[in-house]
Amino acid sequence: MKEIVCKLLVIGAGPGGYVCAIRAGQLGVDTVIVESTKAGGTCLNIGCIPSKALIHAAEEFDKVRHMAGATNGLGISVEAPRLDLAQTVRWKDGIVGRLNAGVLGLLRKAKVKIVHGRAHFRDGKTVEVETETGTQLIRAETVVIATGSEPVELPALPFGGPVISSTEALSLPTVPKMLVVVGGGYIGLELGTAFAKMGSEVTVVEATQQILPQYDAELVKPVTKRLTELGVRILTGAKAKGLSNEVLVVEMASGEEKRLAADKVLVTVGRKPRTEGWGLEELDLDRSGRFIRIDERCRTSMRGVYAIGDVTGEPMLAHRAMAQGEMVAEIVAGRKRVWDKRAIPAVCFTDPEIVTAGLSPDEARAQGYEVRVGLFPFSANGRAMTTQQEDGFVRAVARADTNLVVGLQAVGAGVSELSSAFSLALEMGARLEDIAGTIHAHPTRSEGLQEAALKALGHALHI
């Protein structure tokens, strides 16, 4: 059996793993990374990136289709547009391919050795990899587990045939006529919205009383309004019971059963850490629920074994994994590091988009703060008017005693790009006065942030 000995072994080349390996390589750490499929992980191959590609295509199609209809006020007219989803998917795959190659290039540039194949732990320092050319044994001083997560399956709706996960939804050859989305979280709504814009009749089945249950009602309201405009049917308090003959049986909270015709059923009821099939049982690491337990340095219960990314817990977000990966690489290189991030922003690419960082007003109150909240609606923002997307707002949450900003949220078209300003404000420990005293370019949506801070201080200028 062939054998490699290295200082650092990273299992999984998703956003956490490849960032960890690149940074370790930059720091001169002798690093090997193992990946069983394609570099980039869920995010790049079957998550963030391809879904955003599909969402963009759907948005463009919807825009044009909208113009082709009645008067749109802009004076633009187009002939009936058509969508070739197969071509859209090819375009999307092209972007994914470019990024795959990019990640591999970055790893090579950082002098990281890449081993393709499925890794299996023999013990805490030794991993076997089934490669195309045989079994490769890798011994490492330090191991980083970055195996990520995968979609949760519903027992009543096992994946296969018409029942699909987000992975298959991103590569459908044609637009399904009738699509039922089971699970009204951000993944289901992002894809459901995209298919609605591409022409599907979409029904969302959500078990709780609100879609996007992790967000407060104020933030979700504009999304619900837009879904209704797009003709998406929303069933809350509803449970999927099973599928037979292209009919999905749904039980409502009242006990009533609804039968929904469906070409495809997209199940997006959450993701689970990938903790099976690679020999975790050999290590017997402490768990935190289903996840691998880590400390503030991403150390597991076994010395020399770190874990990063989705396998370690919520929020399962690529940028969290990347930051953890970078930190672990620096620790392995001997730097003193500890996880001390103040905010992990989260973006939901629905229409309109939602972005949050830090605490919502209710969360801040629950932590015992007296808060000051300022909300600025995009209906009072010039840029929003000129792009015909006036729904939504920016909201600032601050401590009443010091005006220290503890949370920032927004809902509206394109607000995902406000995430950097939000996180920066929180990481820098900004007060409301800092944001209010910073010139925000006009006319942009970002002015909403300054105005929300002014509003919280009691002297907003434009409302």
Added chain:
Amino acid sequence: MGEFVIKMPDVGEGVAEAELVEWHVKPGDPVREDMVLAAVMTDKATVEIPSPVDGTVLWLGAEVGDTVAVKAPLLRIAIEGEGHAPADTAMDTAAKAETPAAPPETAEIIPLERATAASPRVEPAAPPPAAPRRESPAAAHPARHEPGERPLASPAVRLRAQEAGVDLRQVAATGPAGRITHDDLDQFLARGAQPATAVPGLARKTATEEIKVTGMRRRIAEKMRLAASRIPHITYVEEVDVTDLEDLRATMNAGRKPDQPKLTLLPFLMRALVKTLGEQPGVNATFDDDAGIITRHGAVHIGIATQTPSGLTVPVVRHAEARSIWDSAAELTRLADAARNGTAAREELSGSTITITSLGAIGGIVTTPIINHPEVAIVGVNKIMTRPVWDGTQFVPRKIMNLSSSFDHRIVDGWDAAVFVQRIKALLETPALIFIEG
């Protein structure tokens, strides 16, 4: 591999237990023969316990501050060679109940098999006591932020603090809303990473430090509590004109032989005390209040309260009645040095019948001395000061010193206390009387 069990030695004085005051080793440490393993303290003295063997420490039987019975197992050492009994069955659990046996002066070392055979019954291992744990002073530095709150600082400041190993909660913040700036961190590091003291104005300090009372301090605390709670003190303060005494002292010191020590005031006081106690034996006594018996002592063993680096200790000038003033002075010097060096023997630190306490040049005007239980009197010496004194026609400068003396009021009546002090006063004011026989 065999094992040696080292037991708490019998440290003399008929003591049944001793306090463990220091471990010099921890489990896993290699030890060499004669290496000091631990220090234990009895009422008066600290005894070091050396290792009789080469080996590796397996187990420690007590925590610092614990009181351990004589012959109870103190630690186990793994050694090369003999001794094969499984470690778990070797605990001599009966030892704590045993009365002390004949006193060997050093640690009693018993190879394991013999220890097992000698013990009346062999029990399964007692739950292993926790390894000694040093209480780190909790939060020695003042917290600058509310507990549980994360310090407010930009990522760049936080990174620098991590690199420098600085806990930002200790850094005083000058930025808005309590934000720690690069300058704040610079200042903190420039100060040697010590928390700021009132630099940006006055700050409240909320930190507390817990110090375990062990060893000498614990002995002092116990003795003081005993004396103060049991003995109803009466303190009597009188002024003494020591002008003539000081003249005599100067003359004697000027004419002393090379082998004679320099005289301080204390040897004179000791001689005066001896003379006075001859007339008032009721003051040179010890009172066993549990048994209800007063013991009057023929011998005058004078305890001298002495400040040492580890606290108050009382070396004893034995048989002061049989010592000349020069002899008293020499013995006083020797004992004070021995006490401060920690070389005083146990018998030199106990057995006094009356005690003198003196703070020398910082003696103040009045003190309220606590009696050295079970004695019944203590004489406190205050500072000598030159004061104007009316001699009937004019003010003259005189050297005046107060004596602050406490008595056990159960045994010594106020009248007797006053007579006692007045007699000492008379002797000290006319020092020739000290030296007149009869």
